[in-house]
Amino acid sequence: MDDNDPGSRIALALDVPDLDAAKRLIDQTHESVGTFKVGLELYTAVGPAAIEAVHTAGAKCFLDLKLHDIPATMGRSVARAASMDVAYLTVHGAAGLDALRQASGEAGSTQLLAVTVLTSLDAGALEQIGLCGGPRNAADRLAKLAWDAGLRGFVTSAHECAALRDTLGEEAFLVTPGIRPTGSDVGDQKRVMRPADAIEAGADLLVVGRPIRDADDPTQAAAEIARQVELALSQ
């Protein structure tokens, strides 16, 4: 898929338990979706076969393993992902500067994406694990740490996207989950945004899961989101 195609701005989360279900979803949507996200559930179940299924469809693979380990292990794991031609790979900012630097040094053409604070953690939950000062503070601090380690990709709520873009500038690559087209079920996401609004807020890549996976017609749901992205890009 061409970089100017609206589908190149959409990553569909393959949050399914097995390879057959993943292949089915890829088949149904690959004309409107340029990137497929393989997360912990699918990767734990089937491993690199999930990456192969994405590549076989001619799409990019986003490996969402949220790595958080000692520097040597981070570096070696990132090198393995890069050798499988994964386009995007997530790492936790909280792994620390040395681990992030090591990861960055092994990434090759894989774009690392820093996860700062999980959106499931509120101020109370952060205090319990010793991160004081609130989620916004912690997210800013971890984003800066990742930037200093050489990372230029960040996962952010669409609601913080515009502020992060202001802070980090055009060089940053911003990825936003929590996307919901008008009328779709919010599910357990607390802070959602429509596709067009996320694009206008400066998002480079929108992560969409259930609005497509759980639609009666995933092909049509993906095409409709691509249409909304196209409209936003043309404005």
Ligand code: C5P
């Ligand atoms: O189904 P839904 O569109 O909410 O899926 C969002 C995807 O993005 C899921 O795979 C989820 O794990 C991931 N994600 C998220 N929020 C974050 C980081 C990742 O929802 N902060």
